[in-house]
Amino acid sequence: MAEAFQFELVSPERLLVSEKIESVVIPATEGEMTVMANHAPVMTTIKPGVVTVKTASGQQERYVVFGGFADILPAGCTLLAESAVAVKDLDRDDIARRVQDAREDVTDARDDAARTRAEQYLAQLTTLQSALQAA
Structure with a gap:
């Protein structure tokens, strides 16, 4: 059994998770990260x-996040999400709306930098949408 550490998943609306867990897989901007107790300190966007939490009892809980950042320390991890929802409570229509909004952002971009950011966000959302439809 892995050593437990404190994990918190916070969105502007509410605190979704605050408990001791064994591990968490985070969709960091540079790739997925698995965080366990005594992880080296790091902050990442x-x-x-999907954030996958392995609880101290061995169960898995999954949450969809839409951006944010994670502060990882040896004693714990805090993920501050721009928006988050449990997969079991997911509104797939909400993701479809976000994809449509992102497409409009690409079309409405005023310069190349804004267009590039909008295209990257759209690509991330469509990947997420595909992954959740397969699940």
Whole structure:
């Protein structure tokens, strides 16, 4: 059994998770990260994706996040999400709306930098949408 550590998943609306867990997989901007107790200190940005939490009892819980950042320390991890929802409570129509909004953002971009950011966000959302439809 892995050593437990404190994990918190916070969105502007509410605190979704605050408990001791064994591990968490985070969709960091540079790739997925698995965080366990005594992880080296790091701060990373989060892309839209699924956070998988392995609880101290061995069960898995999954949450969809839409950006944010994670602060990882040896004693714990705090993920501050721009928006988050449990997969079991997911509104797939909400993701479809976000994809449509992102497409409009690409079309309405005023310069190349804004267009590039909008295209990256759209790509992340469509990947997330595909992954959730397969699940």
